[in-house]
Amino acid sequence: MHAAPTPLTILIVDDQNATRVALTAELDRVGHRVLEADSAEWGLELFRRYRPDVVLMDVEMPGHDGYWTAREMRAAEPGGWTPIIFLSQFKQDLDIWKGIESGGDDYLVKPVSPMILHAKLRAMQRLAQMRHRLVTMSEELRAANAQLEELSSVDALTGLMNRRALDARLQQELDLARRENKPLTLVLCDVDHFKRYNDAAGHVAGDACLRRVAQLLKETCRRPADCAGRYGGEEFALILPNTPRSGAMTYARALMRTIELSAIPHPDSPTGPSITLSGGITTCVPDESTSVEGLIMRADEALYNAKSTGRNRFFSFEMQMDTQEQKSAFGTLDGGRRP
Numbered sequence: 001m002h003a004a005p006t007p008l009t010i011l012i013v014d015d016q017n018a019t020r021v022a023l024t025a026e027l028d029r030v031g032h033r034v035l036e037a038d039s040a041e042w043g044l045e046l047f048r049r050y051r052p053d054v055v056l057m058d059v060e061m062p063g064h065d066g067y068w069t070a071r072e073m074r075a076a077e078p079g080g081w082t083p084i085i086f087l088s089q090f091k092q093d094l095d096i097w098k099g100i101e102s103g104g105d106d107y108l109v110k111p112v113s114p115m116i117l118h119a120k121l122r123a124m125q126r127l128a129q130m131r132h133r134l135v136t137m138s139e140e141l142r143a144a145n146a147q148l149e150e151l152s153s154v155d156a157l158t159g160l161m162n163r164r165a166l167d168a169r170l171q172q173e174l175d176l177a178r179r180e181n182k183p184l185t186l187v188l189c190d191v192d193h194f195k196r197y198n199d200a201a202g203h204v205a206g207d208a209c210l211r212r213v214a215q216l217l218k219e220t221c222r223r224p225a226d227c228a229g230r231y232g233g234e235e236f237a238l239i240l241p242n243t244p245r246s247g248a249m250t251y252a253r254a255l256m257r258t259i260e261l262s263a264i265p266h267p268d269s270p271t272g273p274s275i276t277l278s279g280g281i282t283t284c285v286p287d288e289s290t291s292v293e294g295l296i297m298r299a300d301e302a303l304y305n306a307k308s309t310g311r312n313r314f315f316s317f318e319m320q321m322d323t324q325e326q327k328s329a330f331g332t333l334d335g336g337r338r339p
């Protein structure tokens with residue numbers, strides 16, 4: 001008889017004293033550590049307390065049976081897996097099926113043959129080791145992916161700059177504009193009623209829609225210094241260096257026109273049959289007190305204003321203009337007295 005390669009902690013749950021004594025003697029002999037329980041409840045308690053490597057479990061016990069205990073053990077180790085081998089007097093197909101269904105991994109018929117017992121323990125140990133390697137590998141993979149994502153500057157869905165890169169770029173442009181005393185514009189825009197889009201067309205179509213919007217935003221960045229990025233979810237940002245209020249408004253008009261002409265169908269928008277955007281614009285010649293956070297906050301407040309006043313429009317606090325001028329000069333654009 002070969003001993004198991006490494007000593008295991010094995011929990012035996014069996015109300016029959018004779019079975020426990022025989023199994024314990026055999027397992028002790030080859031160096032395993034044995035925990036014994038004479039009832040389902042005590043077995044469950046020892047399982048929770050000591051987290052054994054393997055459980056040998058009687059099927060028939062007074063009170064709760066082995067199937068119940070196995071289900072409780074599985075529930076007590078979410079994400080974990082302790083091999084459970086059932087012990088039974090009978091070897092009916094139904095018994096085996098019930099055992100596996102309730103979370104068991106194998107079946108041994110009593111009286112247990114020592115040779116088969118050790119063989120099964122080794123098999124279970126091998127499985128447990130493989131599973132452990134797999135769990136470790138997938139954790140390492142998850143950590144590596146998170147790190148890659150962190151290091152990356154590209155949004156995986158749209159290919160635009162991601163938020164991290166946008167923040168860095170905005171800081172650079174802010175510093176430059178401050179040094180050169182030039183205006184800087186930040187636009188935050190958001191697809192209108194995008195939840196309804198997802199709900200009606202599904203997430204895959206929603207993703208495709210975001211990719212299309214991203215492409216259009218990229219195309220509107222004609223000047224080399226302009227850049228578009230995905231700020232998060234269905235929100236995009238545009239950084240327009242050396243762009244004064246009037247230029248920002250012209251840009252927003254062109255963007256709205258591009259979106260309108262592209263006529264990307266929206267399956268369930270109260271605004272119209274096609275995708276629309278709302279945007280918040282902020283423009284300033286930065287001084288010492290201007291910060292990236294401040295700019296984003298201001299553009300976000302302007303975006304909120306555009307949303308709450310009907311959507312499908314761009315708004316800028318700096319360009320507050322009366323409604324008349326807005327209507328005559330810029331169609332649906334809100335704000336925009338030329339400086």
Ligand SMILES: Nc1nc2c(ncn2[C@@H]2O[C@H](COP(=O)(O)OP(=O)(O)OP(=O)(O)O)[C@@H](O)[C@H]2O)c(=O)[nH]1
Pocket residue numbers: 157190191192193194195196198202203204205206207210232233234307311
């Ligand atoms: N398909 C898809 N959906 C996304 C993604 N990121 C965010 N969303 C969805 O965008 C929706 C945004 O919903 P809300 O914030 O309620 O905004 P909204 O429905 O566009 O409404 P308004 O902005 O007020 O016009 C949510 O349903 C998000 O699940 C993405 O990467 N892909």
